[in-house]
Amino acid sequence: MGSPRRYPYEEWGDWRAIGGNGLPGGLTWEEFVAYSSQARHLQNIAGTRPLQLLAWNGETWLLPRAYTEFLDRWEQREGELVDQARLCRCGAQGPYLGGWRRNTRTGYVTMCPPCAGESSQLYTGHLRGVLYDAHRRRGTRADDYLCRLCKQSPAAAWDHCHEHGYVRGPLCGSCNTREGTGLPYYFLRLEGAALHLLECRGCLEQRTLPRRFHTAVVRAHLEQTERHGRCPREPYAREVEHAHGVRRFELECSGWHASRWTKDVTAPETAALVQAFVDAALAAREGRPSPGPATAAG
Template sequence: MLISPQLAQNTLADLTKACDLPLNPGELIPGKGEFLDHGHVLLGDIAVRGYKDKGLWKYDDRDIRRAGQALAGVSIDTTDVVEAQVPSRRYFDDRESYDDWRRADWRRTLNYWIYAAARRYRRSEVHTPAAFAYDPANDFDVFDPEAIGFEVNIADDFEADVWSSRYEIGSHGLPGELTLEDLVLHYGERTIAGTRPLALLAWSGTHWVLPRAYADMLDRWQERERTLAERARICTGCRAQGSRWGWRTVTPSGYVTLCPVCSGKAFETYEGQLDGVAYRSLRRTHRSDEYLCCLCRESRAALWDHCHEHGHVRGPVCPSCNTFEGKGVAFLRRNGSAQHLLRCRGCREGRTLPSRFHLDVVLDHLEEVERHGRRCRHRPHAYRTEYVHGVHLIILHCDAHASMATWTREVTAAEAASIVRVYVDAALSGNGPG
């Protein structure tokens, strides 16, 4: 019997009340794209498959009960421990690609938490604008390269050979002035394999340790996670292997893996068949899932993207591209994005973009032209802090320097409109982005 994620969470919580593991049953409540990787949620080293039923993700009640009974039987001896291998710089070395960073590796994740917390602790001691203060509600995903360069900066610190001065390990076993309490404050609720490892991490006086049974379980989780992820990269049509997530396509029953060639054979290519058509006039006969996504042209589309201001259809898009459209500046920098937005006849004829993209165009423009000093070649990060009397107050932040330099620019509404017009004209002429 298929059950809802909420019922699955409650069932697992009841079965694991006396569990020795610091388990988080809430892992069964799927977030957006939760099943994109491989269609399973791992609790400890146990994989629970997700099923899509009538557009909703569910679990098999039998799978939840089997997992709950197995986890309830796990015994953790806190006197039988192994070294956790943290903190260690080596887990940040020899990274080759984004996929390498995203591969399941519980030791690297623990090390990331420690050094990220140490960096935040250090930044809290330096006077910075409130716009850059740490906000737990807006924390970034682990190893998310779009997170305004925060994770990249940690690796850059290592490469810049400033490790000894900023991250020297103290007698308490943590880098800099970081304490275990600060680490738990920032990352205590984070999970690996559906468990909270910081609840079991302990200082022996010379190194950090974890219970042997728990470390062994994390090793098994790591291997299982990698195996499932590798299996999900294989096209179900031709058995070719793609990159992580690249070929995952949503269907009414869940995700499948199809390479662009197999997707091209299975679904129709969108060539502007509905350009200029009002979204509200679409009939059920116009099914978006009969097409390839008109943005990535690799995955099956799932919905019709349309301009909310003019009401015109832009084209069929997959869930991943539809979500990415909300990423603002990052979306605008993606090849083809500007042309996609201008599929709307109203935007095209008005030489404009939907108003929600105007500020993003301005921020991207400032990041392109502004630099911290004449010799700095690093692209800064731009943020709007307020909009008062028709003026955007923009803060620019260059974190390539130890001083983490910041400066401000004021952009009037008229200047913003001009920047957007230039951006759109360049896109329409084929000389700009997209």
Template sequence: MISPNLACDIFTDATRGASIPLYPEELLRTKSHILRRHGHIVVGDAPLRLYKHKSLWKYDERDVRRAARTLADVGVVADDVVEVVLPEERSYEERLAEDEEIRDRGWRGWISSWMYNDARRKLSADERPYSEWGEWRLIGESGLPGGLTWDEFVSTRAAARRRSSIAGTLPLELLTRSEGRWWLPRAYVDLLDRWEQVEEDLIERARMCSRCGVRGPRWGGWRTSTTRGYVTMCPPCSGAAFTAYTGHLRGVAYGQMRARRLRADDYLCRLCQSSRASVWDHCHGHDLVRGPVCAGCNTLEGKGVPISLLQRPEVVEHLLECSRCRKERTLPPRFHATVVQAFLEAEARHASCPVKPQVWRWETTEHGHVFDLHCSRHWTKKWRQEVPTADALVLVRDFVERALAVGQPKAAVPPPRTASDTAAPA
């Protein structure tokens, strides 16, 4: 077993003469959201399984060398090319209307999305409002949308090679345009098609519950982290295999957990109630245990969008598993501005206009939280408002009181007014 860094070095050395432009750093992408899909990194058409050992991800060196030889042997003939038809941009509504099973458009869709995303970024950088973009999706003479030129597209992508790689390769270095069409070497297109099939097979295999064989969600909904990597278990099997947490550790200091020798992975995640827990979550402000959570829920609670989290009753309930937060009627500091923002969205108005404003957080200072407000009906009416820290704490306290009283708080529902009622400009 070798580390990802050593695997990357071995792969780089073994593929120096390859005719395909490669991105060996693909082997370093071992973050949980990548591996949660199916537990492999696929380079070319070779799946490289990752193994967990002492909380670190490892590759089998034989797999790495075998994949490197396979890619090094792929022969690209410059004159033997085939046309590549790229899918058109679709609106958000159009994508939602599709069947969930076919939303992924494959490697052709990836290349297409790069083009449209960079076209949008170019128009945004010009500070032109969306209403003036016109038919920006139309393809120009360069074959790119939104007036994007090939040099602009390539230079932008070259600055972010990780975001321009597919299957550990760099397709834009082989992509050409002639006679109004896109072309790629035949051998390379065949390789990417095989990569698509390998990915699909791995995803399908990872959907099956390892205990009862029931087919689960496509994108890792039943995948749970263990000391040896990710496994797939349906909620009934997880519920039967792991102990439900009953809150019996509320008030226990996180620093005492090692001495108690209690393993989080003996429990069911108290947030999603469907996966095996992997860590003990705790309140960083008070250093008190909240409960066992799985890796996905732990990341969501720590890095998720606060406004979305506070609209989920189970998340608020989990945050209040900290006995000090419950007693003091407070939440972790990163949620305070969100509670204030929800209050302003519900209560602040531009003069006598009945329409709720759009509220954006501008900054948080030692004195309070500052927001930019725009009247949704009178768009030219904009103002900045500061809510003092003391008033913000009152709003948070009211939010927690309602959460404890009814169990289903809504961040969009305003708490009672405080001493500093919002005042919009005339």
């Protein structure tokens, strides 16, 4: 590893103190130029390098009028281009940060959720029970369908269970990333997330979820059921150890009498909690009363 970057002032907060020459941290002009040349993101504005154009009049820093007019034109043009990129084909304008940008087979386009829905087919589960490798040989394109999780964006990939190999359904890039690399604890809180995972025939038949989601299920159960004495607050739980089939969680209560304690959950208890979670998700889909929660003994 390289040595940490050294700043030309003593403490990080010192840069806020502006010296008599208008520079932060008591820097001289030479020190300021030397440091700015190391931080390349500070070197240019709109593809230009204004540093040498600056002039100090004793009270403020000045730039040539022609240059400031150029920056104004650049800012205006940039705003116009951003506004154009936010326009859907129907004329609706999307969010500034590009939430309506969609990756299609012909490149990125801007589509509002209604237009995205109209341009994509709804997935009806026709590949349920089909192995991912077999599906790939069929050549069915995922981007012909609407993402079955967020139901707003065209899909970008066929999501599948890596443990059993079955296709789960088409997902957009964002939802596919959340499922594959996001935090399982928060993914399972998304509407329809658990049922999407159960589109895998192997998980459904075994009443289970992929292993990477097991800790999240146990954590949520402990936060819902464990309490510090009579404190009504939900504790925060995190897994601190997993050895020999036993998951050890540390729970922390932030109530008036703050406390920490541990809870051990064995492999059979974890399996029971996951199965109870799956059964509750399936019961909710079918409108049946949810089965009672499983218990995890410490």
